[in-house]
Amino acid sequence: MNNQDLYDFLRSIGACLHCCLRHLQGKGSEYLDVKKSLAQKEIKIEDNIHDDDTQKRLKSNPCTICLGLFQETIIEKIVHSLKTHPDLQKYDCPTISAAFSLPIILQLRQLIVWITLLKQFPGKYDQENPPDIPIKDCFRAIVNQKLIEVTGKPIDMGANGILITFEFQFENEHEILSKLTLVNPKYFKDRSQMSKKFKKEFLTRNAFDQNFIPAKINLIRFKEQYQVPPDIPSNPIEMTSVTVKGPIVFVAGRYCKFSRRLSQSPWVLDGRKVMEDSVQQYITEQIYKFFEVPETDITFSASGREDVDVRCLGDGRPFILEIPDAKKAQIPFEVARKMEREVNKCGKISIKDLQVVTRESTALLRCGEEDKKKIYRAMCALKVPVTDEIIKKLTIPDGFTVQQTTPIRVLHRRPLLVRPRKVYCMQASKSTVSDKALILDVTTQAGTYIKELVHSDFGRTIPSCKSLIDNEIDLIALDVMAIDLDWPPKINYDD
Template sequence: MEGLKGDRGSSSPSSARVDALESLPPPHVIHDLLSVGVCGRCILRMFGVQGDLYSRQKLTPSTLWSINSESIVSNVTLEENGLFPQGPRSCSYFSREIEPPQDNCCVCLGILQLTFNHGKECFRSPGGGNPIDDFTVMLSEQIKKEGHQIGGFCLEISIPPVILANERAIWLYMKNKYESEDWFREKCPMDCISVKDALKISISGSLEKNLGVKFGMDSFRIRLIYAHFKTSVDLQTSLAKAQGTNRKKKEMVRHDAEEYNKDVKKECILQEKNESDTAIRRALNDLQDDVFCEHFILPPEKVKESCVLSTQYYRMPIYIGGRYLKFSRKVSQTRWIIDDERMGEASVEEILGSNILLVCKGDSYKFHAAGREDIDVRMLGSGRPFLVEVSNARSVPSSNDICEMAEKINASENRYIKVRNLKLIGSEAWSLMHEGEAEKQKQYAAVVWISRPLTEEDERKINSTENMEITQRTPIRVLHRRSPMDRKRMIHWMTAEKIAGSSQYFLLHLCTQAGTYIKEFVHGDFGRTHPNIGSILGCRAEILQLDVTDVKMDCFD
């Protein structure tokens, strides 16, 4: 399990324990913090205590200092370091016989005590149970219930921004009360360990045990989203007063808060909004200490209501890509529905996406291709590069799974499409593919009709074309979905091949810059594309059939 910054990996357990306890304030201060409602883990983290103490199953007031007795170091040594208070007066601070009832922590709102509201029920470990294990067992069961197959996990935690205000309130409370004492001058709020990091250390080891996989950087994410309605509203109200906000805005805040309360899920969603949280953090940082003390309660009030916890288990998108060939002129590239009526017989997107999604057991998919072809254009040659982005895949397919997937697609009865080089690829292929869409070359073959017989001079003009720049105004047929503008494109080369038995038909082979509209380059689109085949040959030209024959992108081969 990973520790926090400054872990003393080379120290012995006993010396690490003593070093950790040396970070704590004197016993009377700890007793004071406990009495105002600060939990044991918040006391440890606010004073920068490092290491694995957070993962102890219980950190109640009576156990906070009993940690000392577990050290190999003698009690005499501990006493000399001021870490193990002796005598009846000192011991009374942490009497095991007097165990006050535990409210939710006034700083972390119960997050580090592993208490929260889930739906309409409050989760609290049964008496005598291990709160960390109980919590992680609940998470593990939910993950397994959703059918996730994982090889590791990463924790993402979202907390209410009011916790930052609570931490500041505690520090200012201690400053007002203990500023004259030597120990306080040695402490710095910047050493405080965040609630997020403390929670990760607390539960990651237990989660590893229950899930049977390691905690670290991984594509599978466990996201814990904590929200607390009452304190969040109070925070906004206090900030509004501190910033001199007018009464109308305050009433809007209260009205919004009432609306949020109608639906707990809304509250959790709002808590996720990073922009809002960032604005609150910035507003808190901008307040001077005297202004903060005037508008916030020092120390924070004890909290009875637990946070609302929303959990999300998801895998970062996985990408399966390769090249596809399309043999039918009645199959669109993407799903095409107009007025509830399907255009064409199928789509490449649906054929590939449905098969891949079935194997990956994901929530949804997105289809991405290196360029487009019209429904009546076949995709031949080596095929067009594509990616299928699968969201929240429960299963990452093996090489054998992908081979079986490709065989199933290629053996389809309709044989609309075929796939090549299908494989699991990294997200970097996304940028490579879009780079190829915009910058690479593509080759086409088209059957062209002209209004007069094709001459040898026409063939010479076409065959001698090399790196010819054309200007294409947005074609009429795509004006409904693309902004009107002129685009420069390059025709790298062209060749004309006569068709036996016909003088006005020929086969045009051409290689162009990606993004060139080939149909418009042939017929001119009422002069919107210039020059074009018609203007080059000085006659009317039409395209009858078009095939894409090659899309040059080596990274997909």
């Protein structure tokens, strides 16, 4: 079998030029000029077909494989939608990309042709590897070129710019696909016993690709339900909707918290706010309007969290805002600085280093979470005067390991476990506030409960400051002094 033989056969069963090129392993830009690409593969495009009824239908009806997806009328509709869609003007983004929701019947059609080719060209194809380039890849090459021509924006394959989703449907698809239950009854029986998530959909695209290939189905049973080679379709595939979404923008920065009556995120109990405001609220209320999204759509996350009554000082705590469907992709330098100044006016928190970051870089916030070091300063109170001996016992420069049973105060939201945690260094000093108070500077592994490290939580943290000095000790005030994460990059405020 040579390329011409394959081409001629595909044309004889009603394949369009694009689908012929797919089966000839055409790549990327080759689909922008299909006839030229076929000629370069030494294909003679002239169709030596007879004028019988079947051949007339092949000429006038949609492609038997792609159901007319590559027809010029579809491409024209896409171009028209790009020129007239009202939402496109809402976005100030430098790049653009496309996504496609294609009906599963296209995969079924590809499977039918695959089975046809196995019989027509024995030994040329196998039952595990599809004989063609995926329809979506080829269609994307064509649409991407139209996106560039119409919008003047470059393509961002990472979907960080405007995302246009084109949805296609085919009439009576469900009725046609329902016959698959007779082809592979075991699969559908197993699926019906899965979670509710899977019960909602009759069949997904991924499930089709994994379970409906020649090697995994009964070909005799398949041919009893579907015509092989494929029948000539009467109706083409239809483009049913075009949606435009902005990118998911990630804004990072660092915050300091000066109040001992402020939660990191909104604290809601039984539908009512326990506290009026939060770190998250102070930050997002200065940012959501710029990106033109509802404030409630923004997701806030940070490198850990401090308790309501704990301050966060020093360089602050790294945080990220995830902003979906953002109308802008970047924050100008001066706008970001103005946002910082507006947040800082509240007096309860301050932020700095506000900037747009990539999705990939946000992994640094969670990467190696338990390996990070955090530095705390605690004001502790004793029932007896602080002596040099007490200071000496609580000064351990080489550190130690504690075993922390889940603290009583968080048992309602944390599993009951014993967690080993490393205290890298502990330094005690007398306080000038009272002779029964001391200052404790502690560097610990992230995830260490500092309050319990001090007072032992009724012996649930071993060892603790209480056990080290064999005396009652409690924590009066706690500050986070530093977090061992050099991210996001520092902003040069002199620019």
